[in-house]
Amino acid sequence: MGIAPEAQVETVAPHEARAPSSPKQVAKDSLIGKRIAKLDAPDKASGKTRYIHDMDLPGQLYGKILRSSRVHARIVRIDTSRARRLPGVHAVITAADVPYQRPLGVGKDHLPLKSDRVRSPRDEIAAVAADSPEIAAAALKLIEVEYEDLPPVFDAAAALEPGAPVLHEGKPDNIAMTFDYSHGDIARGEAESDVVIEDTFRLHYVTHCCMGVSGVIADFDASGSLTLYSQTQVPFLHKREFAEVLGIDPGRIRIIQPPIGGGFGSKLDIYPFEPIAIFLARATKRPVKLVYTREEEFAVSPTRQPVVLRLRSGAKKDGTLTFREVETLHDNGAYTSWGATTPFVIMQTISSLYRVPHCKYHTSAVYTNNPYAGSFRGYGNLQGTFAVESHMDKLAEALGMDPLEFRLQNAQEPGEVTGQGMHFKSCGFKDCLRTAAGRSDFQRKHREYRAAQAKSGRYKRGVGIASMLHVGGGAKIYPSDGCGTILKIDDFAHVTVMTGASEIGQGSETVIAQLVCEELGVPLDAVTVVNNDTDITPWDVGVHASRTTFIAGNSAIGAARKAREKVMAAAAKAIGYDAAALDLRQGMIVRAADGESIMPLAKLLRSLHFSDKAELVMTTHYYEPPSQHQDKGFKGDVSAAYAWASQVIEVEVDTETGIVRMRNVWGAHDVGRVLNRLGIEGQVEGGVVMGQGYALTEELIVERGVTRNPAFRDYKLVTAPEIPEMDITFIETMDGEGPQGAKGVGEAPAICIAAATANAIYNATGVRIYRLPFTPENVYRALREGGSKK
Amino acid sequence: MTADTYLAPKRLDEALEALRGGEATILAGGTDLMVQSQSGKTPIGPKLVNIRRIAGLAGVVRADGEIHIGALTTIAELLEHELVRTHLPSLAEACDHFASSQIRNAGTLGGNVCNASPAGDTLVPLLALGASVELAAKPDAAVTTRAMPLGEFIVGPGKTQRKPAELLTAIRIPVPAAGGVQRFFKFGTRPALDIAAISLGLVTVKEGGVLRHVRLALGAVAPVPMRGVRAESMLEGRRLDPALIEAAAAAARDEVRPISDVRASDWYRRELVRNMVKRMLTDVSQS
Structure with a gap:
């Protein structure tokens, strides 16, 4: 067209319209620490967000999966002929119909479609693609399966007994995974101890309860390239995993993530329904959408890992911890997902939350015919912290010490390198302890409530404290823990940030935009974050380990700084100033000394673009945190920073019903620095409620391998009237490596709740309970029995 | 479907x-x-x-010493109704603890009765209040009706004496004596959106400290909502004192027939029955 580019852009540049016409002072405007509404909030609040459940592709079919009706059995015969004849059915597949499939998951022990054997009632036997979900469901009922039952095993300890049914060939002892860790010398630690205690803790099954149930759409193009509309938290690693399972070229898999209706770790692994949807799409040459029902979501998705944890701890009279010895038995379920690796995190709490000179840890994850366990916010740390912090209270009592003083005496400090090799460069642990205790008046209440235990009365009050250590600067569980960013600034000074980091509701998109604004001096609405397409965004290892703000944030800052350098150099050249004397503020190039505006950033960008030496501002950055991949003995500085928190909980126990009412939570969180105050408050409040559900109400009831309460009617999430008052303080330690000083916080707020609640119930009633959850019946029974060890 | x-x-x-x-x-x-x-x-x-569009099947009226509640009256309407709040506070209380606002707006009293759940929220106060049900049929040219006490109407979980050709048209409740005592208690594991693990309803008259016309109903502790007849007979004509309260609560615990399910064990349900009957009677003795 004949319109000169410069003339065209002059009419539409929005930032210039707002820019002052005459020289004017432009103030520095930082968004860090402000209360910023999430960028996706308006769409979510108004119902415009299109989740995968809202998406339909032209020509799409609906997939459904037939699952085992037996707990453990050999498949003798499958007859799909009647299902195939049902009008509206386009494909019925079994393992025999699939030309190639390999086991998936962390343990590579899980075939998508089971060929000869089922190991739990969730197991996939056949699948249907049909014109509607109703036809697909009707077709499933027409598939006949003949089984030959095999002896089942439902208890991890029983699965270790000689002669127990063996679940997987090549694993005759049913052990899916073991970990051994030690530092120091346990025998010496024990010899130095004045007090030694030992207890067994039992942790239960819970599940994520994402509002958006699991689902996927698989779509092949005519050349055989696959597009997956997926909810995964790990798009780049999963490309490779899908390729291995399906036997296709990973380069021809594109993963697009529509907005994800909750993750919390549940989408950290791939699951059979995803390859199955792909098989169906390939068989029908049509897009296939496969979305779970809520009952399926409850009954077949991996759970938080149930654990039996035996803990021995010792201390000296003067209040110094001497040793910890731990043995854990994890019910792995029938297959191995990330749940089996949660001991890795439990280990960190055992070895390094407090200073413990001698430590030993042995753990096994054992196959059973139960539901299998995956990753879930906190990743073993809720279980480990429950045991460790229950013991901290017991040791303090045995030593006659105040529980806060005892913890302060053994708490980590900045600069510490633990026996496990973790280096705490920033550490606000003692501040967290003092703040949470101070704001709750913990010590006075603890004394008074204990003294009131003997008094009669239906209701008893108690306070409990617990603290946590979690990775806050990524976790180098792969050889790399990095994240890439591509950044461009267009002719109108609009910034597009393409990040490898996925948004799963945690607010990373908003924080990344804020961090870029801080570097480039542009307003928030001048930034778009693209984070959901593996063909566009650069590599990342996924949403886990509370890493996204830290890793992706640093990566985005790196890309923004490179863009800034480029812009400033060009501005200096154009204006004839020294670049160091210039600044970027509110979309303007200004004089750094007094903020006097010189020219709109957009104008500079256009002059760069439409010049003889035409140039665009586009940068890339790859951030790899300065952390270590741990050695075979699980030692090494696995994270670039560590997060700390202490929480005090006050409860009221109804001794006539066993109801524990959580009245208050006082939390103090070392988050490095607050980036988005509104976002971090939401993270902490949501995490507290998730921890409350784990402590008090939630339990997936599994009997003989079958989930008995696969519905919200009987799986009790916390409801609004039960949510406690919260008093949250952020401890800003300004981590040297963190983006603007921040550390990860995603998992932290859920971790201590069960532990602090256990201590509060003990303070209220004098009865210590060693198993979760603290449902009214469990608490009532414990009060009657005066405590339950087993 | x-x-x-x-x-x-x-x-x-x-x-x-x-x-x-x-x-x-x-x-x-x-x-x-x-x-x-x-x-x-x-x-x-x-x-x-x-049946939702049938005229005249909804509403609450008082006539001939009875409160007459149309089968289509919603739980939300009952909760707000002046006659219910004044004369049947235990029923109003049950409606207040009934599911969620959305369900209360749609669910009807007739439906709750015909669903005949052992844990049905309104059934316990209705049983304690001596309610009866009215059934209509049209075998030939004329409409026929019959009535029977609620306690006879419900025969098992989800089972009633309603014949397939019959429609439950109304619930009738004798207007309780002025100055009478009514209590309702529902125990779920949380304060909202829960199914009762146990529920209790008590209707009685306190005459100079002496209990008369004692009716104690218990929910979710047997295949049908049941009366605690042994506890009732211990209390009838007696003055409440701590020993009597203890004994009546123990009797109620021993006469219920709960099952263990995902919501509670039979042992815990019995314990709750004793503790909450005791709590309820203590409260009545002090009022």
């Missing part, structure tokens, strides 16, 4: 004619029916009869 025929009569006699063949599924609020038909527990019959 699709019916061949869907009918939405506007008059009672039309509805009763539609029910005559006995192959009909009755739809009122739908809050139980929709869930149960989806899960396969209550398949919808060849004929689906929506």
Whole structure:
């Protein structure tokens, strides 16, 4: 067209319209620490967000999966002929119909479609693609399966007994995974101890309860390239995993993530329904959408890992911890997902939350015919912290010490390198302890409530404290823990940030935009974050380990700084100033000394673009945190920073019903620095409620391998009237490596709740309970029995 | 779950004619029916009869010493109704603890009664209040009606004496004596949106400290909502004191027949019955 580019852009540049016409002072405007509404909030609040459940592709079919009706059995015969004849059915597949499939998951022990054997009632036997979900469901009922039952095993300890049914060939002892860790010398630690205690803790099954149930759409193009509309938290690693399972070229898999209706770790692994949807799409040459029902979501998705944890701890009279010895038995379920690796995190709490000179840890994850366990916010740390912090209270009592003083005496400090090799460069642990205790008046209440235990009365009050250590600067569980960013600034000074980091509701998109604004001096609405397409965004290892703000944030800052350098150099050249004397503020190039505006950033960008030496501002950055991949003995500085928190909980126990009412939570969180105050408050409040559900109400009831309460009617999430008052303080330690000083916080707020609640119930009633959850019946029974060890 | 025929009569006699063949599924609020038909527990019959549009089947009136509640009266309407709040506070209390606002707006009293859940929230106060049900049918040209006490009407979990051609049209409750005592207590594991693990209803008259006409009803502790007849007879004509309260609470605990399920064990249900009957009677003794 004949319109000169410069003339065209002059009419539409929005930032210039707002820019002052005459020289004017432009103030520095930082968004860090402000209360910023999430960028996706308006769409979510108004119902415009299109989740995968809202998406339909032209020509799409609906997939459904037939699952085992037996707990453990050999498949003798499958007859799909009647299902195939049902009008509206386009494909019925079994393992025999699939030309190639390999086991998936962390343990590579899980075939998508089971060929000869089922190991739990969730197991996939056949699948249907049909014109509607109703036809697909009707077709499933027409598939006949003949089984030959095999002896089942439902208890991890029983699965270790000689002669127990063996679940997987090549694993005759049913052990899916073991970990051994030690530092120091346990025998010496024990010899130095004045007090030694030992207890067994039992942790239960819970599940994520994402509002958006699991689902996927698989779509092949005519050349055989696959597009997956997926909810995964790990798009780049999963490309490779899908390729291995399906036997296709990973380069021809594109993963697009529509907005994800909750993750919390549940989408950290791939699951059979995803390859199955792909098989169906390939068989029908049509897009296939496969979305779970809520009952399926409850009954077949991996759970938080149930654990039996035996803990021995010792201390000296003067209040110094001497040793910890731990043995854990994890019910792995029938297959191995990330749940089996949660001991890795439990280990960190055992070895390094407090200073413990001698430590030993042995753990096994054992196959059973139960539901299998995956990753879930906190990743073993809720279980480990429950045991460790229950013991901290017991040791303090045995030593006659105040529980806060005892913890302060053994708490980590900045600069510490633990026996496990973790280096705490920033550490606000003692501040967290003092703040949470101070704001709750913990010590006075603890004394008074204990003294009131003997008094009669239906209701008893108690306070409990617990603290946590979690990775806050990524976790180098792969050889790399990095994240890439591509950044461009267009002719109108609009910034597009393409990040490898996925948004799963945690607010990373908003924080990344804020961090870029801080570097480039542009307003928030001048930034778009693209984070959901593996063909566009650069590599990342996924949403886990509370890493996204830290890793992706640093990566985005790196890309923004490179863009800034480029812009400033060009501005200096154009204006004839020294670049160091210039600044970027509110979309303007200004004089750094007094903020006097010189020219709109957009104008500079256009002059760069439409010049003889035409140039665009586009940068890339790859951030790899300065952390270590741990050695075979699980030692090494696995994270670039560590997060700390202490929480005090006050409860009221109804001794006539066993109801524990959580009245208050006082939390103090070392988050490095607050980036988005509104976002971090939401993270902490949501995490507290998730921890409350784990402590008090939630339990997936599994009997003989079958989930008995696969519905919200009987799986009790916390409801609004039960949510406690919260008093949250952020401890800003300004981590040297963190983006603007921040550390990860995603998992932290859920971790201590069960532990602090256990201590509060003990303070209220004098009865210590060693198993979760603290449902009214469990608490009532414990009060009657005066405590339950087993 | 699709019916061949869907009918939405506007008059009672039309509805009763539609029910005559006995192959009909009755739809009122739908809050139980929709869930149960989806899960396969209550398949919808060849004929689906929506009774929601029948005139005159909703509302609360007082006549002839009784409070007459139309079957289509919603739980939300009961909760707000002046006659219910004044004379049947234990029923109002049960309605207040009934599911969620959305369910209370759609669910009807007739539906709650015909669903005959052992844990049905309104059944316990209705039983304690001495309610009876009114059933209508149209075997030939004329509409016939019959009435029976609620305690006889419900015969098992989800089972009633309603014949397939009958429609429950109303619940009738004798107006309780002025100055009488009514209590309702529901125990779920959380304060909202829960199914009762146990529930209790108590209706009695305190005459100079002496209990008369004691009716204690218990929910979710037997196949049907039941009366605590042994506890009632211990209390009848007596003055409450700590020993009597303890003994009556123990009697109630011993006469219930709970099961263990995902919501509670039988042991815990019995413990709750004793503790909460004791709590309720202590409260009555002090009022």
